[in-house]
Amino acid sequence: MNDHDHLTALLGRLKLTALRDQLDSLIDEAGRRELTIREALTLFCEREVARRDQRRIDMSFGLARFPFVRDLTGFDFGAQPSLDKAQIREIATGRFIANGEAVLLLGPPGVGKTHLAVALGREAIVTGYSVLFTPATTLVAQLAKAHGEGRLEEKLTHYAKPKLLIVDELGYLPFEPDAAHLFFQLVSRRYERGAMLVTSNRAVGEWGSVFGDPVVATAILDRLLHHSHVITIRGDSYRLREKR
Secondary structure: OOHHHHHHHHHHHOOOHHHHHOHHHHHHHHHHOOOOHHHHHHHHHHHHHHHHHHHHHHHHHHHHOOOOOOOHHHOOHHHOOOOOHHHHHHHHOOHHHHOOOEEEEEOOOOOOHHHHHHHHHHHHHHHOOOEEEEEHHHHHHHHHHHHHOOOHHHHHHHHHOOOEEEEEEEOOOOOOOOHHHHHHHHHHHHOOOOEEEEEEOOOHHHHHHHHOOHHHHHHHHHHHHHOEEEEEOOOOOHHHHHHO
């Protein structure tokens, strides 16, 4: 085995796969730039870290189960003047996740709530947080199913695990009878431990009718709103604007 093959084998055993795969080009680049040994090692380590970060991000995007790809650069803030762009940028830093806070995106259908939710979720993953996206009806249906099968604790643990849980379209469709109590248990489990981002077409004052239980809805809101950022989008639907 020659020196090159021996080195690539060692890099493989150390799981430095980016460095192994790019070894020749990295050595050539270090030579062209006339880097010192210390500078060359820094370059090699940066490429390895970049590859690992990208692999983590790609895997986390898949685990998050986003319904589509959206980012903040693709959001038309000019079409929604009620939105404070600086506030959205602040939320995108992920500080609310570190603090276990909640973000509520409220507004009529078609104003970009889900776009923002996905974009903020993707920003959170890039920052280093785990994220799970779920439609509200799917979340409640899975909790109800697990409850009926005696696996509620297991399912609550599943939804409590990610640092950011995104619950989309709360209030669009009616919930099952036990939805309020099941959702309350999840919110309580995540309260001050894990951040939540909820999108809804209903104002918080209407959540009693959404859950069919004003008392439990009040308890849910009490926890969500304690440490929260409530953003109400007042604008026209993108889809209706395109139709016109």
